[in-house]
Amino acid sequence: MEKSPNDKGDLRYIIGSEKSLRDIISERDLMPLLKMAAGAGACVVKVSDASGGIICEYGGPADKREAGMQRPLYIEGEPAGGIVLLGEEGTDSRLEKIADLLYDSITFLMDSNLKRMLTTEIHTTVLNQSYEELLETNRKLEISRKEYRELAENLERKVQERTFELKQALARLLQQEKMASIGQLAAGVAHEVNNPLGFVYSNLSTLKRYADKFIEMLEFYRSAFKRQEFTREEIRTEQRKWEALKLDYVLSDVYDLIGQSLDGAERVRRIVADLKGFSHIDDVTVTVVDINAEIDRTLKVIAHEIPDTAEIQRNYNQLPGCCCNPALLCQVFLNIILNALQARREGLKLVISTKYVNGFIEIIFADNGHGIPDTVINRIFEPFFTTKEVGSGIGMGLTVIHDIISSLKGAIDVESSPGKGATFKVLIPSGGECNE
Amino acid sequence: MIEYDEIESRMVLKLVYYGPALSGKTTNLLNLHEQLEKKGRGDLMVLDTRDDRTIFFDLLPFYIVSPGGLKIKLKVFTVPGQVKHDATRKAVLQRADGVAFIADSQVVEATNNSQSFENLESNLAIVGLDIDTITLVIQFNKRDLDNIIPGPEVERIWKPTGIPFFYASALEGWGVVETFKSLLELTYSHIDRRYGLDERYGLDMETFIRKLTNIYEPGQAG
Numbered sequence: 001m002e003k004s005p006n007d008k009g010d011l012r013y014i015i016g017s018e019k020s021l022r023d024i025i026s027e028r029d030l031m032p033l034l035k036m037a038a039g040a041g042a043c044v045v046k047v048s049d050a051s052g053g054i055i056c057e058y059g060g061p062a063d064k065r066e067a068g069m070q071r072p073l074y075i076e077g078e079p080a081g082g083i084v085l086l087g088e089e090g091t092d093s094r095l096e097k098i099a100d101l102l103y104d105s106i107t108f109l110m111d112s113n114l115k116r117m118l119t120t121e122i123h124t125t126v127l128n129q130s131y132e133e134l135l136e137t138n139r140k141l142e143i144s145r146k147e148y149r150e151l152a153e154n155l156e157r158k159v160q161e162r163t164f165e166l167k168q169a170l171a172r173l174l175q176q177e178k179m180a181s182i183g184q185l186a187a188g189v190a191h192e193v194n195n196p197l198g199f200v201y202s203n204l205s206t207l208k209r210y211a212d213k214f215i216e217m218l219e220f221y222r223s224a225f226k227r228q229e230f231t232r233e234e235i236r237t238e239q240r241k242w243e244a245l246k247l248d249y250v251l252s253d254v255y256d257l258i259g260q261s262l263d264g265a266e267r268v269r270r271i272v273a274d275l276k277g278f279s280h281i282d283d284v285t286v287t288v289v290d291i292n293a294e295i296d297r298t299l300k301v302i303a304h305e306i307p308d309t310a311e312i313q314r315n316y317n318q319l320p321g322c323c324c325n326p327a328l329l330c331q332v333f334l335n336i337i338l339n340a341l342q343a344r345r346e347g348l349k350l351v352i353s354t355k356y357v358n359g360f361i362e363i364i365f366a367d368n369g370h371g372i373p374d375t376v377i378n379r380i381f382e383p384f385f386t387t388k389e390v391g392s393g394i395g396m397g398l399t400v401i402h403d404i405i406s407s408l409k410g411a412i413d414v415e416s417s418p419g420k421g422a423t424f425k426v427l428i429p430s431g432g433e434c435n436e
Numbered sequence: 437m438i439e440y441d442e443i444e445s446r447m448v449l450k451l452v453y454y455g456p457a458l459s460g461k462t463t464n465l466l467n468l469h470e471q472l473e474k475k476g477r478g479d480l481m482v483l484d485t486r487d488d489r490t491i492f493f494d495l496l497p498f499y500i501v502s503p504g505g506l507k508i509k510l511k512v513f514t515v516p517g518q519v520k521h522d523a524t525r526k527a528v529l530q531r532a533d534g535v536a537f538i539a540d541s542q543v544v545e546a547t548n549n550s551q552s553f554e555n556l557e558s559n560l561a562i563v564g565l566d567i568d569t570i571t572l573v574i575q576f577n578k579r580d581l582d583n584i585i586p587g588p589e590v591e592r593i594w595k596p597t598g599i600p601f602f603y604a605s606a607l608e609g610w611g612v613v614e615t616f617k618s619l620l621e622l623t624y625s626h627i628d629r630r631y632g633l634d635e636r637y638g639l640d641m642e643t644f645i646r647k648l649t650n651i652y653e654p655g656q657a658g
Contacts, residue, residue, distance in 0.1 A: 016495060016511055075478070076478035076498075076511070077478035077497055077498060077499035077509075078478070078509060111481075115483060118483060118495070122483070122524060122527060129523050129526065
């Protein structure tokens with residue numbers, strides 16, 4: 001078998017490479033045949049290769065043997081050597097037969113040897129090739145296994161990254177939702193503040209005109225006072241001026257205007273105080289909270305949102321303090337109450353009850369709105385879940401509530417039957433330790 | 437790919453009969469063996485088979501000497517057609533100087549033909565040969581059967597490729613020598629360009645083909 005290096009430097013096996021007679025048939029193969037030929041009557045029997053070199057020879061010295069027979073041997077049609085037989089004179093026809101027999105035997109042996117060699121060659125080649133291919137496959141598998149392992153490791157990291165991003169995005173959305181309800185509140189409050197401010201401003205304009213009249217009248221008196229007397233003409237003028245300036249009316253109106261303005265200013269002051277209390281702008285951290293007061297505070301800031309036909313009933317019980325961030329609690333109450341207001345505009349009845357139960361403060365908001373269908377009740381706290389029309393809410397309101405209550409280690413539960421309203425039950429742990 | 441020994445004035449050429457299982461590659465060689473004169477060739481060597489299916493290869497060797505003394509050994513191999521013997525096909529295909537693709541003309545064999553042709557293409561690439569440059573002829577065998585791809589269809593597909601194609605029935609013995617001759621012509625042209633067979637060794641194409649395709653006439657001395 002020929003081996004020649006290929007580009008990759010490993011061995012490549014070539015099938016059916018050229019073979020000489022010596023490659024195919026050996027002295028050991030030939031000797032028994034030659035002995036048989038000698039036994040049959042030949043004196044000398046030789047097999048030589050293409051260049052005349054003896055491969056195998058049998059028999060004594062050839063000097064007195066004169067008769068000779070030759071048979072050429074071929075490999076794949078190509079002359080490859082030959083057989084020579086020498087015998088005693090006069091045995092030609094006998095030698096002829098021996099030569100034919102020997103030729104047939106050797107050719108048969110060559111054929112079967114060649115066949116065996118080719119079979120071995122192809123078999124070895126295929127085996128080697130398959131082995132190399134297996135090694136290569138194995139190498140590739142090893143690489144891909146490594147890649148998959150890396151991929152799996154990366155995947156875990158990627159999932160963590162994405163989860164973190166999602167958490168952040170959700171937190172941002174929750175924050176936005178909080179701002180949204182505050183925004184709604186702010187719009188209402190702006191309206192509330194604008195009303196008194198409007199008439200305070202208008203009163204002040206009127207008062208400025210009144211002041212002009214007072215000044216004019218006073219200057220008239222002052223000039224007369226300097227001369228120490230009024231002429232008859234002046235006395236008449238004073239009368240006309242007083243009437244022209246409508247000072248009787250002005251004097252009677254001025255206190256009303258001031259009183260109304262003070263009322264208006266007081267209303268604005270109260271609204272700001274409520275808002276400040278609701279937002280707990282001064283209590284940035286955890287403090288002891290009176291939950292009943294916080295509910296009142298919340299109701300106060302959204303008073304303008306509550307229609308006249310609505311009835312809010314408060315069934316408060318004496319409560320122990322609880323330690324938390326009051327601004328967060330107000331946000332919860334605000335969202336629940338706004339929800340109830342949205343559930344029914346006319347004839348809403350909202351019952352808010354509070355009581356202390358086994359270490360928890362239980363706050364119940366029961367409305368008589370349209371309720372929540374059974375099919376969705378388990379999902380209402382999920383982010384982005386909404387039954388409102390597209391564009392009117394992103395479905396985060398109750399998620400914000402759930403989020404805040406969880407952060408306070410409390411719980412929220414809802415019961416509802418369609419058409420009969422919804423009841424939200426909030427549990428907040430009482431007591432606890434405040435930082436201060 | 438040609439094995440050429442300038443000092444020894446010796447050249448070994450390798451031709452491969454490729455194609456799907458049971459398309460008649462061995463039958464082609466058997467038929468050549470039968471039709472061509474013994475002079476100038478060796479015996480067909482059929483390695484062990486299993487259920488009469490080639491598992492290794494068959495080998496039909498030729499040997500000629502040019503007027504200028506160049507000894508040329510030509511070895512014609514078949515490959516096993518069965519898909520599972522791909523490693524053997526690759527081994528046999530190595531260093532081939534020319535390929536005869538024996539296709540089965542039966543309509544139902546169309547897929548097998550094209551799969552085998554694709555296999556030839558990829559195996560050639562694996563052993564460092566190129567389907568576009570290697571000497572290649574195609575034989576549509578089994579033309580004696582019914583339900584075969586019609587001639588116009590074959591021509592429509594293969595004429596534009598420029599690859600010589602032949603119709604044959606290896607069983608009936610026609611088209612086989614023509615295919616072989618065409619393969620020899622292309623092979624001759626290829627090596628003559630490179631080694632100057634005519635110029636240096638006085639071996640023109642006609643002589644080359646004639647020496648390798650002496651049709652055996654009964655009664656003529658063998």
